Amino acid sequence: MPTEPDASPINQFSLSIDGEDLGLFTRCSGLALSVEVDEVVEGGVNESAIHLNTRIKYAPLVVTRAVRRNSKDLCQWVQKSVSEPSLSTGQIACLDQKGSELAKWELRDVMPVAWRGPSLDAAGGSIAMEEIEFVYGGFIRKA
Structure with missing residues (x-):
């Protein structure tokens, strides 16, 4: 299998x-899924158990x-969205240094659940950051 050059x-x-368009962000976490599994042990079979997928869970x-x-x-968009909740469709894309799209995911059943503003500390010398947290019901890799 040929190898790709580093991204x-x-x-x-x-x-x-x-x-x-909600703008550009410098950090994204939680684009992940995990599968809940039930373990079934057969009577008389002591070597292994059978694992059955039950549901997919998506991290915030x-x-x-x-x-x-x-x-x-x-x-204000987040405040409006949480006061008038609805499930939406979203897209998140990774952009390189030139703004070209490297990868894109389509998110389904997206809903904002939190907005966090900066910790205000004038003596801290750090950059004031804001973040939004979403729940979602699945994703598809588009590019």
Whole structure:
């Protein structure tokens, strides 16, 4: 099997929900799934158990970025979304240093569940960050 060259470093992630561009983010975590498994032990068979898939679980998706002048728009979008809940479709894409798309996932049944603003510490010297947490019901790798 031929090997691919190393991928370009990922600089940021773009996120859109129901076609609305929510902007660029510098961190994304939780794009993951796991399968719950029931273990069934057969009577008289002592060597091994049978494992049956029961359901797929998806970890919460969290995107993070530095606070910007238009961060209030994102916070207001989350507030509106949680006060009028609905399941949406989303897309998240990994972008390289030039802004070219490296990979993309389509998310189904997306719903924001939390917005976290920065820890305010003028003496800390760190960048003020905001993050949004979403739950979702599955994803498909698009590119």
